[in-house]
Amino acid sequence: MSPQLIANIVVLAAIYALVSAGYVLVYRVSHVLNLAHGELMMIGAYILVATAGLFSGNPILALLLAAVSGLVMGLVVYAVLMRWLTGEAVLAAVLVTIALGILLRGLSILIWTTQQFYPAAIFGWRNPPVHILPGVQISVASLAIVALTIIVYAALFLFLQFTAWGVRMRAAGQNPLLAEQRGIRLHAVYALAWGLSTFTASLAGMLLSLDSGVESTMATIGLKAFPAALVGGLDSLFGALVGALIVAAAEIAAIQFVNPLLSDVVPFLVLLLVLAVRPWGLFGSREQLDRV
Amino acid sequence: MTNVPQAAPLLAIDDLRVAYHRVAVALHGVTLRVMPQTIVALVGNNGAGKTTALRAISGFIGVDDARVIGGSIRFAGRRIENEPPHANTARGIVLVPERDKVFPNLTVAENLTVAATRRASSAERRRLDELVFALFPALAPLRARLAGLLSGGERQMLAFGSAIVCKPELLLVDELSLGLAPVVVDDLARRVRAIRRELGITVLLVEQNVGVALAIADYGYVIESGHVVLEGPAGELRGRPEIQQFYLGLATGNQVRRYRALRERPANGPGDRRQ
Amino acid sequence: MKDAGSSDLALFGTPARRIRLAVALVALLLLPFVASPFLLDLANQVLLAVIGALALMLLTGFAGLISLGTAGLLGAGAYTVGVLVREAAAAFWVTLPAAALLGAILGLVFGLPSLRLRGLYLAISTLGLHFVVVYLGGEYEAREALSTGVMIDPPSIGRFSLTSDIGWYFVLLAFAALALLISVNLKRSRTGRAWRALRERDVVAEALGIDVHRFKLLAFVVSATMTSVAGALFAYYRNFVSIDAFSLYLTVQYVAMIIIGGMGSIPGALLGAAFVMLFPYAIEAAAGFLPSRFGNVVFALDYAAFGVVMILFLLLEPAGLMGIWHRIRAAFAARRATSAPKSAPGSASGSAPGSAP
Numbered sequence: 001m002s003p004q005l006i007a008n009i010v011v012l013a014a015i016y017a018l019v020s021a022g023y024v025l026v027y028r029v030s031h032v033l034n035l036a037h038g039e040l041m042m043i044g045a046y047i048l049v050a051t052a053g054l055f056s057g058n059p060i061l062a063l064l065l066a067a068v069s070g071l072v073m074g075l076v077v078y079a080v081l082m083r084w085l086t087g088e089a090v091l092a093a094v095l096v097t098i099a100l101g102i103l104l105r106g107l108s109i110l111i112w113t114t115q116q117f118y119p120a121a122i123f124g125w126r127n128p129p130v131h132i133l134p135g136v137q138i139s140v141a142s143l144a145i146v147a148l149t150i151i152v153y154a155a156l157f158l159f160l161q162f163t164a165w166g167v168r169m170r171a172a173g174q175n176p177l178l179a180e181q182r183g184i185r186l187h188a189v190y191a192l193a194w195g196l197s198t199f200t201a202s203l204a205g206m207l208l209s210l211d212s213g214v215e216s217t218m219a220t221i222g223l224k225a226f227p228a229a230l231v232g233g234l235d236s237l238f239g240a241l242v243g244a245l246i247v248a249a250a251e252i253a254a255i256q257f258v259n260p261l262l263s264d265v266v267p268f269l270v271l272l273l274v275l276a277v278r279p280w281g282l283f284g285s286r287e288q289l290d291r292v
Numbered sequence: 293m294t295n296v297p298q299a300a301p302l303l304a305i306d307d308l309r310v311a312y313h314r315v316a317v318a319l320h321g322v323t324l325r326v327m328p329q330t331i332v333a334l335v336g337n338n339g340a341g342k343t344t345a346l347r348a349i350s351g352f353i354g355v356d357d358a359r360v361i362g363g364s365i366r367f368a369g370r371r372i373e374n375e376p377p378h379a380n381t382a383r384g385i386v387l388v389p390e391r392d393k394v395f396p397n398l399t400v401a402e403n404l405t406v407a408a409t410r411r412a413s414s415a416e417r418r419r420l421d422e423l424v425f426a427l428f429p430a431l432a433p434l435r436a437r438l439a440g441l442l443s444g445g446e447r448q449m450l451a452f453g454s455a456i457v458c459k460p461e462l463l464l465v466d467e468l469s470l471g472l473a474p475v476v477v478d479d480l481a482r483r484v485r486a487i488r489r490e491l492g493i494t495v496l497l498v499e500q501n502v503g504v505a506l507a508i509a510d511y512g513y514v515i516e517s518g519h520v521v522l523e524g525p526a527g528e529l530r531g532r533p534e535i536q537q538f539y540l541g542l543a544t545g546n547q548v549r550r551y552r553a554l555r556e557r558p559a560n561g562p563g564d565r566r567q
Numbered sequence: 568m569k570d571a572g573s574s575d576l577a578l579f580g581t582p583a584r585r586i587r588l589a590v591a592l593v594a595l596l597l598l599p600f601v602a603s604p605f606l607l608d609l610a611n612q613v614l615l616a617v618i619g620a621l622a623l624m625l626l627t628g629f630a631g632l633i634s635l636g637t638a639g640l641l642g643a644g645a646y647t648v649g650v651l652v653r654e655a656a657a658a659f660w661v662t663l664p665a666a667a668l669l670g671a672i673l674g675l676v677f678g679l680p681s682l683r684l685r686g687l688y689l690a691i692s693t694l695g696l697h698f699v700v701v702y703l704g705g706e707y708e709a710r711e712a713l714s715t716g717v718m719i720d721p722p723s724i725g726r727f728s729l730t731s732d733i734g735w736y737f738v739l740l741a742f743a744a745l746a747l748l749i750s751v752n753l754k755r756s757r758t759g760r761a762w763r764a765l766r767e768r769d770v771v772a773e774a775l776g777i778d779v780h781r782f783k784l785l786a787f788v789v790s791a792t793m794t795s796v797a798g799a800l801f802a803y804y805r806n807f808v809s810i811d812a813f814s815l816y817l818t819v820q821y822v823a824m825i826i827i828g829g830m831g832s833i834p835g836a837l838l839g840a841a842f843v844m845l846f847p848y849a850i851e852a853a854a855g856f857l858p859s860r861f862g863n864v865v866f867a868l869d870y871a872a873f874g875v876v877m878i879l880f881l882l883l884e885p886a887g888l889m890g891i892w893h894r895i896r897a898a899f900a901a902r903r904a905t906s907a908p909k910s911a912p913g914s915a916s917g918s919a920p921g922s923a924p
Contacts, residue, residue, distance in 0.1 A: 081878065102874040180381075
């Protein structure tokens with residue numbers, strides 16, 4: 001395998017990892033699989049288009065505003081939709097996220113049409129390829145995605161491990177009844193999980209749009225990142241990281257050596273393989289399977 | 293015993309009726325009083341309605357669609373029936389559950405810090421954590437251990453600890469002794485009395501093991517098929533022949549299956565032979 | 568043999584019921600002669616959807632097995648026709664059984680994960696299989712350089728070929744009726760009761776001596792066969808197969824049919840199919856009143872509105888249209904009872920209100 005191929009794998013893995021972190025956060029805390037995640041990521045990218053249009057002279061402000069909107073988006077989704085489904089069958093909640101995905105897809109086309117937007121161009125940024133090693137080049141935005149993925153994962157790890165709210169999120173995921181009896185407000189914890197989930201998804205969407213623009217098909221990336229989360233184990237952040245690497249490597253190898261058309265199906269082939277052999281994922285806990 | 297009749301009860305339950313799915317009635321008018329800083333035991337067999345009563349006090353959360361359909365529960369004078377659990381925790385009613393009493397994937401220390409303690413500064417939280425380790429010294433060296441790896445007794449101590457961190461006024465304990473060795477139970481019993489003595493916390497024990505419950509408690513209620521059939525100071529109850537015969541397993545041979553059935557039999561029945 | 572489920576859509580009920588059924592039948596038979604070509608096409612689409620919706624209702628509504636594989640199975644059926652017609656110029660009496668057979672095999676494949684997985688994980692595995700089927704179709708199109716899909720001649724016997732919409736209407740009506748008959752009979756049979764036990768809890772079902780694996784696979788096979796045949800009919804009806812038609816959105820539409828109709832209810836599947844198929848036309852009609860800016864993105868408006876409707880049903884009326892119908896009927900019955908308290912009880916309420924869960 002050439003060094004360039006490895007670099008491509010790392011970049012794709014970083015994208016999948018950044019997107020799948022949101023799947024894991026929501027699943028781990030509330031056991032809901034959010035199938036609107038890709039669409040929420042896409043909305044995050046479109047919001048950057050909007051803020052970039054408003055503050056084209058001040059990219060930092062535009063980026064910051066879009067990032068904060070990404071956080072608020074999840075809080076709103078929880079408050080308006082998902083909170084009414086707490087305690088209901090998990091599948092009803094999953095179906096609601098499917099419906100939400102379709103709603104967002106329609107809305108985004110109504111607002112932004114099917115045209116492609118380049119927020120980087122609005123800022124007047126170019127996205128030149130960088131030689132990181134002799135003969136190995138990736139775009140600046142891709143480099144930023146890899147760096148951001150590392151930062152986000154480190155931050156999430158520290159947050160979950162060492163802050164009061166992080167521990168509460170873990171506790172609520174394990175035993176919501178006991179958590180409630182220990183005075184933890186489940187709605188607050190769930191809302192926070194949704195907020196962080198759409199926040200990280202928005203970051204991914206924003207950087208992807210800076211790299212190659214945003215159009216109405218971006219949501220597909222969200223769906224392709226889902227196998228990464230499942231391969232690692234839906235309740236394990238570390239698993240998502242490893243799962244992203246596996247799925248990205250398989251996908252790029254298939255494109256390179258077998259057939260470019262395989263790109264969309266390889267993540268799901270990996271997923272089927274894992275479901276057949278070890279359905280709770282490489283690092284997930286086995287009892288997850290009986291929960292749903 | 294130490295009951296002061298003129299004091300207001302911390303917990304007052306009057307004629308409480310609870311139904312599951314709106315039809316299956318599990319409690320038919322239970323009345324009981326828990327005076328401040330006492331330990332009260334609610335004892336009875338499996339399915340007698342103990343757990344239902346406990347759930348009603350601690351707050352239902354989607355449990356088999358259960359609801360209070362009559363009567364009242366007053367905590368410190370305030371009515372609290374059909375409130376959500378976190379609201380009751382905020383008022384000072386904290387439960388030590390029978391099962392799933394700790395978060396297995398959190399460490400012992402995290403199990404204590406995770407509780408959303410009411411009105412506590414970080415200094416006070418630290419003091420509470422230290423208080424728990426003082427009450428249960430066995431937990432101190434296990435701070436960094438995952439709760440899922442603890443023994444049954446250690447788990448029960450941790451469950452008490454994380455309940456105490458919530459600064460309860462009333463501690464509800466569901467099956468203190470279940471699945472624990474007698475030595476461990478004796479030790480826990482001493483500590484429950486210490487919690488009451490040193491922290492002034494009122495305790496309501498719900499127990500299947502009548503012997504243990506009446507040894508710890510000041511006052512006891514016996515519940516059967518959703519009715520309170522007997523109540524009195526714990527020492528007095530311990531001495532009652534019906535209790536000894538039916539609940540303390542001192543009888544042999546011709547046992548009566550229900551206390552009420554026993555009451556309807558002529559005194560000095562064949563069950564008393566052993567005395 | 569009679570249980571609570573048999574009152575649902577009882578074919579031989581009270582005389583009033585029989586009259587209503589006869590009226591409905593006559594209306595269905597006369598419809599194509601009075602409907603405009605547009606309406607007739609719409610009716611045909613609804614009939615096609617009814618087959619797929621009933622198939623999904625069997626699987627999810629009866630047996631409680633969640634599948635996101637409907638689009639993949641429809642695509643598999645359609646592609647069986649496409650490939651056989653293109654490669655071997657096969658006639659419909661070859662392609663339809665072939666589609667059914669492939670559907671049965673795929674049902675077995677889709678169903679295998681259900682032996683180990685439940686709920687969410689099962690749904691995900693069927694989603695994975697959806698992408699595999701779509702990939703295979705896309706791969707075939709790419710290799711044969713079919714940028715616009717496969718053209719298919721109408722089915723024909725001798726000199727007669729099925730081209731008129733009226734002809735199609737009766738063919739599809741027959742297939743939909745067959746699917747309905749199969750569904751009703753399965754629901755009433757031992758198999759239907761076994762599925763219901765599975766849905767409630769498969770541990771309990773096992774304890775009751777039900778062969779859980781067999782009945783799960785049976786549900787998948789029956790459902791997939793019906794869906795695949797519907798896909799094959801779809802290909803013939805449209806004279807054309809393209810893998811683009813079998814997107815995940817199609818699956819969502821079918822899932823929406825059984826939710827909106829009312830989970831576990833056969834009439835619900837029919838209502839849901841009609842609702843979902845007619846919905847885009849309602850939106851299109853409504854879009855006529857909107858500013859012209861929305862004129863060329865009606866499909867997006869359709870998406871958004873459809874998402875909202877699905878959410879509203881899931882949050883506010885989980886029992887779907889059947890739930891609303893039962894409530895309306897109960898309200899009427901209550902009013903009738905208060906206005907005429909002496910009327911004989913029983914005759915007014917022919918079927919048990921609890922028949923649709």
